[in-house]
Amino acid sequence: MGLFDYFNANRKSAEVAKERLSILITRDKIQRDRPSFLPQLQDELLAVIKKYVDINQDDISITLDREQDCEILELNITLPEKSCQQREDKPLPEREREP
């Protein structure tokens, strides 16, 4: 039995329950308050980025954090190693070729 287990075994079960619940409920609340448009935003962003760079669904993640009065929308896109630049074979979208 490791030292950590030893301390855990000595803790009252109600204390453990309270700690687990507090974490869980905070997480549930964040999930619940998450705006419903986030998944759609993610899909649309993915579609736009795909026009220029080859990425997968898993390469893009969106999280919304709250710090006091401030909401932070964090957008994380992992670009493939080789071609961070525009691919030669992919033409520019219609709109941008217009004069």
Next chain:
Amino acid sequence: MTNTKIIVITSGKGGVGKTTTSAAFAMGLALEGHKTAVVDFDVGLRNLDLIMGCERRVVYDFVNVINKEARLNQALIRDKRTENLYILPASQTKDKESLTMEGVETVLNELKETFDYIVCDSPAGIEHGAFMAMYFADEAVVVTNPEISSVRDSDRILGLLASKTKRVVENRTPVKEHLLLTRYSPERVSRGEMLSVKDIQEILSIPLLGVIPESEAVLTASNQGVPVIANRNSDAGMAYQDCVARFLGEDIEMRFIDPKKKSIFSKFFGGN
């Protein structure tokens, strides 16, 4: 009645004491002289009639009234022991979808004409039946056990009460929430084996209406089909009386939240 109050007894999790509470609460309000109807929303799994001891008098039910197969006063069962108390049983056969929004609203509006309080006994879960039971509520009693899954589900229900009820949709003041802790064992709390009232209140952060101790009287009462509040000498019965009084605005100190003091005699002989 213009100021009828609709109270939903809800919890999310099953088996925490919603029906026991609905029966006790409704009888308590009636005993205080308020004309009260208690409505079973658990279509398909009706049990309120059993707890109220009127299962053999059920002829028509909630769904019959919604479907206009019976009039409301044909379906309402008058409690034989308590003046002012009526029960509207759920249907045992039909499925939960038969509780339509319009149907439920029509029945509640008709009940509002004669009753001061309408107590809605919600089914467990967060499906249609539970949603219908809470949608029209003015106040909610959230029944919670000192057990993590129950507390978590109560938090979930509080989220729904704050976002998915008629009062919210119509931009009125939100549903007033009350916490009711059941099956509480002060002895186990003092040994650190059970979440305390304080712990649960901190986590859910809604006002505490009362604490019902773990009590043998609850099973005895349901065996006999008598709401436990009718047993005026039992701990659970007294705790429910306190809850009703607090709900009606009285300021009453919490009981049954501290371990029983052992007498020197019982300490000596190891009894309880």
